[in-house]
Amino acid sequence: MIKTLEQAAASSHNPVHAPLLLMVDQEGGQVRRLSGAPLLSEKQIGQSADPAAEATKAGGAAGRNLGSVGMNVNLAPVLDVYRKAGDFDDQYGRSYSKSPAVVAKLGADFIKAQQKVGVAATAKHFPGLGAATRYQNTDKRPVTLHVSLNSLRTIDEAPFKTAIAAGVRLVMVSWAVYPALDPGVPAGLSSAVIQGQLRKKLGFKGVTVTDALEAGALRSFGTSQHRAMLAARAGMDLILCGPGVSEGEEAMQGLKTGYLGGTLSKPAFRAAMQRVIDLRSSLHR
16 A cells, blocks of 8 residues: 555656655554554553663664554654543553653653654644543544643643654644633644744744544534644644545645635745655655
């Protein structure tokens, strides 16, 4: 399948002659789309006798696993700092620790090891879903996290700051609403979060990617076309769509309409496109 996609891209009239971005969620533990490494969840890594060594081992193993089948981007690691046992992240072992310093260190270890073997890492879910309760799942419903600005700065955003310093190539932005940053607007649709927090405050210059566009958290934000346009206007570079072909086609139509109609800034759109091309060009075929 991957070879077929690459051949189709190479034989098309696409002016960009660079590897496709072929990505998957290979976090470890329960969240693995491919069999094999990394076997340990982030929680298991955080609780191990030598967490730093295990995080490094997991990152390298994840990269080699994905690279062996032709994939070049991992939608991992999760850098959420969980709050309570059994909450949204912890119930699936998707958080290294309750300590932002520990999450930051282990996340950076994973990122550096994975990218060293040629697979780009994605830090998620900015600015953090660690405060979400067990049932606050943005895939299923709208979620508002009433976290103070101080907590967001000192707890939730801290691991992302470290990941950026470690050279993480992509950042996935959450669909939760953070009233302390932008009331009523999911982070992935918020220029205040993406441009203000992630890019200006934390200095991230890489590629931004949405969570799944069909998420229940966006049920009040119209069609896939409209959601894609809102996300791009807010500063998202890549729009992540579900498995259905129609979802992606609708999102592309929304971007095309917004670009040609002037709803989307042409300079900003071209800058986003260039960030994606730069990422593709830097990865191995």
